[in-house]
Amino acid sequence: MQHGEKTHVEVHLKAAGVVILNAAGDILLVRELGTAGQMDKAGLWHIPSGTVEVGENPEDTAVREAYEETGLRVTLTRFLGAYLGRFPDGAFVLRHVWLAEPQPGQTLRPTFAHEVAEARHVARAEFDALYAAGQIRMYQTKLFYDDALREVART
């Protein structure tokens, strides 16, 4: 039996981002300033990421956002996952995440200084403390980090 249109679920928002680990397994996070209409993000840490524009491939979004938020030109090394979320109004969001590595010889410095207050590597213990203190953007940020460490250990 053919599955018709009813079995397809439209996603309202697509986002894409990167997990960048250093040799110690620390994750690169950015602390968001918050922008007009999105001030609930202010001060929280998240991976470099952002909205997939219309007609944009999520791979390109991930690379673009990494540059805008950290100043780093990165290469995507491996697909990590697509994470489904739901807003309070019921709308679905799908967050596409890749493992990425900075191209050599660069300096960490947010390009979009009006969006990002700070970018730095955070060790696992500090990450957990930040999460417990409500300073990490979302539960899924933790899933990205867990999955990245698992993927790196596996390969």
Add this chain to the structure above:
Amino acid sequence: MQHGEKTHVEVHLKAAGVVILNAAGDILLVRELGTAGQMDKAGLWHIPSGTVEVGENPEDTAVREAYEETGLRVTLTRFLGAYLGRFPDGAFVLRHVWLAEPQPGQTLRPTFAHEVAEARHVARAEFDALYAAGQIRMYQTKLFYDDALREVART
């Protein structure tokens, strides 16, 4: 405000597959025999794809399924999309699709002959006729093909 666990939606089934286009833009499809418990698939055409095993990266699933269902060793060239679906019981399925290219010098021949009856390239006009006749596995198969043609035209 930190988004907690409630904003994360667990996906019950993950699948991964590939869109392989030839130079004419025809899509490589396989016709499924159907297996015990899944005889509703029998005779329908779909892209080479299958279930992401526990601990398996969807990229690896896509490459593995391409080989099992077509006999071709492929290289993933570009992420195409993650497509959300819903089963009648409400469970979510997420289908990860890549554009892929066969490595040179190979013969098209399903490895898992107990699962796949036939594998061949289908031109767009035939695809549309098969879809209208209910012979394509699902509505999303059509989305994959549309998106692949758009992505190839764009890049």
